[in-house]
Amino acid sequence: MDDKLENLIRNKIATDKKLAAKIACEDFWLAKGQEALRKYQAYSINPELLDNLIEKSSTSEGFQEIKNSQDPALIEIRELIFSIVAYCDMNACDKKKYNKYEDYRVIAKAGIRQNDWLHHFLTYKKTSNAPDSVMNAIEYLDQPATHFGNVSEKHRKLIAEKIFMVPYERNSFFDSAKKFFEPFDIKCNNSGNLGTVFGHILYDGEISKYWKESDLSLDDSDTVRYWVYSPGAKATNWNNDKKNEVMSIGYDNIVDWSTLKTKEEYRTALQNFNHDTSSHKNDVLGFWQFVNEMKIGDVVYAKDGMSKVIGRGIVQGDYTYDANKDSFYCSRKVQWTHTNCNYQLKEDGAFSMKMLTDITKYSGLRNELEEFFDNQKSTQIGGKTSIEPKPQTPSIYSKENFLKKVFMDESSYDSLVGLLKRKKNIILQGAPGVGKTFMAKRLAYSIMGQIDKSRVKMIQFHQSYSYEDFIMGYRPDGNGFKLKRGPFYEFCNTAAEDSENNYFFIIDEINRGNISKIFGELFMLIENDKRGQQIRLLYEDELFSVPPNLYIIGLMNTADRSIAMIDYALRRRFSFFEVKPAFDSEQFESKRENAENEKYDNLIECVKNLNKEIAADDSLGEGFCIGHSYFCFEENETIDNEWLKSVVEYDVIPLLKEYWFDEPEKVKNWSDKLRASIQ
Missing domain, CATH: 3.40.50.300 (P-loop containing nucleotide triphosphate hydrolases)
Structure with a gap:
């Protein structure tokens, strides 16, 4: 096992209070979910009605019909299924209504839509079978002592291959998990909670980086990123980098940057080392990108001064730190494809005065450099075959x-x-x-x-x-x-x-x-x-x-x-x-529930009322309503007072000042209401 991973897991076990509560819990952690499943398993549904519901629930229109039906028989079936789902999925519809725990605990953030949950549970009622992801939830609630506490088949496969280092087999996955966690000697007061404890650990932000695939990137940057770095002032370390097949940055031994978690910690380390209060903006970004954003397969150019390129290579390794070196303690393995070059940028071309610069978005500069190197003979160290960056399979x-x-x-x-x-x-x-x-x-x-x-x-x-x-x-x-x-x-x-x-x-x-x-x-x-x-x-x-x-x-x-x-x-x-603004959509309601923040709820209600006034205003109308994306947040983002204040003061109120520039009293009235909603 990777030493860093082992230390992360041990630290998680030693310090995480929520994890400790699961380990100490005498009852099954999701006993109420298990009770809801048992009720559904014992419930009898007329076969003809069941077939009709299975067919109807396969379409979005049919799902809405079932969801809104006032037929007592349908209501009872719907309530039974929605009650189970409320313990299976963080994004479950009306989770706060059906989940009876104060902390709204669930198995996982499943990524399964509510109409699919409904359809699959109805199918399960008839056939005792369902897609693997749904069966994972059912089996865990039904027999927690022998099953793992997550849902996604994709995640299980990644965990098996990248953490447990074994081929994924659905029926033996829990056994693989127990074997992996043996050295940590985790003893739950209720054996049924072992699966959820394992899941809690493996889905930790830092630990999950060892197995999770990065989120789909939908921005404009290319899959392969392009970097320019300076091998020391006046390229003094270039010969060492060529010889050792690395790229190195940071002359001074400041800290092992991989031990720091945020850019603010990077800034503090630089301020402590330099005994100043400067922002160190460029160095913070440079070290951060070198450690956290640069990846294997990226293209890197070595520069000498502001406008001369002296080498090109492909990144071949992750960040490493060597405290025993005399200088340039931070490095990555690089296969240098070109080292005997001295290319001067075209007229007026110049690099920024930074040790590391991401030039991916500068297509003109990037194309200029690649065009030059395409026409140059490759100079491989050690007779290796040239490695070109490979575009990822879509x-x-x-x-x-x-x-x-x-x-x-x-x-x-x-x-x-x-x-x-x-x-x-x-x-x-x-x-x-x-x-x-x-x-x-x-x-x-x-x-x-x-x-x-x-x-x-x-x-x-x-x-x-x-x-x-x-x-x-x-x-x-x-x-x-x-x-x-x-x-x-x-x-x-x-x-x-x-x-x-x-x-x-x-x-x-x-x-x-x-x-x-x-x-x-x-x-x-x-x-x-x-x-x-x-x-x-x-x-x-x-x-x-x-x-x-x-x-x-x-x-x-x-x-x-x-x-x-x-x-x-x-x-x-x-x-x-x-x-249109989607505050009433199922997806936004789910996000709102996940925030679990009363002030956030109050703000959303205030904005919905604000939108009604904007829509009714003859000088504005629906096209000026405030959109929902201002109030969206990342999965791991904390919705605190500072976040809420930032949205109100710097996103919403400036819009109102623009909308009602000739009605300051209306701006003041709604600004006061927005501020009051988050107090």
């Missing part, structure tokens, strides 16, 4: 993934997808904070069925954006002017060469640009029935078309009063889909 992304993350019901999702496929051009419009940007890429990925960033492109329009930026135009290049092709031109050509796959072009703030001016002669060609038709371009004697497999998603803030109304030409070519 991760599966389904409709279900979308609905778990985006606060939208299944019916609205189906309508949105159908609209985009039919029209090929849509605009997601809505008030600030309703999640338009968050939704756009996930919508594209859900239609593709996978996260393939190469098939999604996102740009932002602004008042100065032009045809020359978007399609093509002449730009100065130091020796006069050069014809440069824009992102839409390039992306259309990429999509045309891959006609079997769909491509998605996302335009943020689409109403901020002069649409007719930006699209030019291509404005006609984006229409659904004009796809594939060719037209001659303005700047080049070339016939060009917008391919049928390219979909355009525009994003529009309906509360931006600095923008004129959308012209009819745009409205005719795009369909408009309204994205």
Whole structure:
């Protein structure tokens, strides 16, 4: 077992009060959940009614019918199942109603939608079987002394392979867990709690990093990141790094950075070492990224000074710290692909004065460096074969993934997808904070069925954006002017060469640009029935078309009063889909319950009332309502007074001042109400 992992587990056992309570508990930790399951197992359902319910619960419409039914027989069945689910899943519907524990304890955050729980429990009633994830919950509640306290099959497989170091076998998983935890001598007062104790430990934030796959990254950065580092002042340590096949940073022996958990701790360490109160912003970020963000497979360039590149390599190892060295105590293994080079950046090009810089988002600089090294002979140390960064296999992304993350019901999702496929051009419009940007890429990925960033492109329009930026135009290049092709031109050509796959072009703030001016002669060609038709371009004697497999998603803030109304030409070519605040959605209600914070609940109710007044205001309307995303939080984020105050003071109140700039009394009234809600 990894020494660091062992120490983390021992520290968890020694210091975690909630874990200690589970170990000391005389009763089964989820006895009330077990009781709810027993009632359901003993309950008799008419076979004909059961078949009808199984079929009905397989659709979202049928689920809503069952959920809202006032039929006494259906109510009894529904209440029995919802009561069990309230102990199985942190995100269960109406968990606070059905879960009878004060702390609302559950098996896991299961990621199974309520209609699926209902359908699977009904199927289980008929066949005594269900999907493995649901059976994991049932078996644990039914026989806790011989089963593990989690639900996800995917997580079990990862834990087996990365923690227990054995192939995953569902029937022997609990035995593997017991064998792994033997050295820690955990003795529960109730043997049925051993499974939940194991789960509590393995899902700890730091411990779970040993087995959890990183969350799906949906931002604009490439899978492989690109870094520039300085091997000491004037590259004094470059020869050592080449020889030892490493990259090293940090001349002084300050601390083993992996022992620190936050950027603030990094800052404190630097202040203590330097005996000052400076922010040390660049060094904090550099050390943090070197330890926590850089990964195997990333590309790294060594620099000498501000504009000279002296090497290129591929990161091959994790962060290491060696206190026995004389200097440069922090390092990572690197396979240097090029070491005999002395490349000067093009005119006016310069790196920042930092020991480590992430240049992934600077595509121009990145392309310049890669183009240079593509034409250089590789210089491998020790005769090794060159290792190039490998793009990751696209991760599966389904409709279900979308609905778990985006606060939208299944019916609205189906309508949105159908609209985009039919029209090929849509605009997601809505008030600030309703999640338009968050939704756009996930919508594209859900239609593709996978996260393939190469098939999604996102740009932002602004008042100065032009045809020359978007399609093509002449730009100065130091020796006069050069014809440069824009992102839409390039992306259309990429999509045309891959006609079997769909491509998605996302335009943020689409109403901020002069649409007719930006699209030019291509404005006609984006229409659904004009796809594939060719037209001659303005700047080049070339016939060009917008391919049928390219979909355009525009994003529009309906509360931006600095923008004129959308012209009819745009409205005719795009369909408009309204994205509304989702405070009453099942997903947000679940998130609200997870916060378990009365002040947070009060704030949400206050904002819902505020939105009613905004919607009724003739000068504003529904398009100005406050969106739910301002009030969303990460899974491990703490909802404390500071968090609530920050949202109110720096997100919501500034919007009100903008909305009611000529009604200060109304701003003051609602500001006071918002502040009072979190007191």
